[in-house]
Amino acid sequence: MNKDRPLFVPVILGTTRKGRMSAHAAQFVFSQLQKRNSVKTELIDIAELPLPVDDAGEAVKDSHFSGAMERADAIVIVTPEYNHSFPGLLKHVLDSCLKEYIHKAAGIVGVSAGVFGGARAIEHFQPVLRELGLVSIFWDVNFGTVEKVFDANGQLLDQAYIPRTDRFLNELIWMAKVLRYGRENIVLE
Amino acid sequence: MRCPNCGTVMNRHAEKSVKDPHASEGEAIATIYYCPGCGKVEAEVEPHDP
Numbered sequence: 001m002n003k004d005r006p007l008f009v010p011v012i013l014g015t016t017r018k019g020r021m022s023a024h025a026a027q028f029v030f031s032q033l034q035k036r037n038s039v040k041t042e043l044i045d046i047a048e049l050p051l052p053v054d055d056a057g058e059a060v061k062d063s064h065f066s067g068a069m070e071r072a073d074a075i076v077i078v079t080p081e082y083n084h085s086f087p088g089l090l091k092h093v094l095d096s097c098l099k100e101y102i103h104k105a106a107g108i109v110g111v112s113a114g115v116f117g118g119a120r121a122i123e124h125f126q127p128v129l130r131e132l133g134l135v136s137i138f139w140d141v142n143f144g145t146v147e148k149v150f151d152a153n154g155q156l157l158d159q160a161y162i163p164r165t166d167r168f169l170n171e172l173i174w175m176a177k178v179l180r181y182g183r184e185n186i187v188l189e
Numbered sequence: 190m191r192c193p194n195c196g197t198v199m200n201r202h203a204e205k206s207v208k209d210p211h212a213s214e215g216e217a218i219a220t221i222y223y224c225p226g227c228g229k230v231e232a233e234v235e236p237h238d239p
Contacts (some may be wrong), residue, residue, distance in 0.1 A: 098219075099219060
């Protein structure tokens with residue numbers, strides 16, 4: 001792996017809803033990634049992306065988002081669970097790229113008011129990740145009953161999420177390194 | 190293929206079925222290249238011969 005180019009792992013905040021608790025989860029995961037010297041990161045809020053909704057797919061590609069996905073070795077997607085799935089606007093944003101994702105790692109962070117912590121949204125995501133060419137890891141982070149996990153200012157109230165998130169990030173970074181090695185060195189037969 | 194950014198030889202690491210960008214319907218094959226030097230990604234798209 002090219003040591004001059006550290007791993008880049010952006011965090012995507014995947015909802016535009018007002019009062020979203022997912023913003024606290026995204027900020028927390030982002031701060032945990034920032035503590036790792038070997039990794040560069042960026043928090044991407046889909047609410048700030050100027051994607052039109054009168055077309056879809058690569059026709060609405062945003063240069064900043066596309067550039068971040070091209071640079072990425074792995075992505076963290078923070079998704080709330082709305083009506084048992086992930087937000088449509090998050091899918092709209094992800095669908096705007098394709099070649100940028102191929103053979104890169106993806107980890108999902110689920111957020112919900114209920115006890116399942118976005119588990120159903122995460123499961124719905126798996127076939128989407130596969131078709132986008134991303135490689136899903138086997139660890140998730142599930143922020144269930146999220147109003148009890150963060151206070152109104154986004155302060156973490158449940159410290160158990162620190163080691164859980166570390167395990168998730170350890171696996172994601174391992175997969176990111178493996179896939180970067182493959183992209184750099186292993187030729188398709 | 191050489192990287193248009195840095196000139197490094199790019200690695201051909203994937204082929205992916207995609208929507209044909211030159212037609213209103215149908216599939217094409219995108220060959221994906223990755224630059225070991227700078228991380229740039231390139232795709233060459235050819236119509237799919239089923």
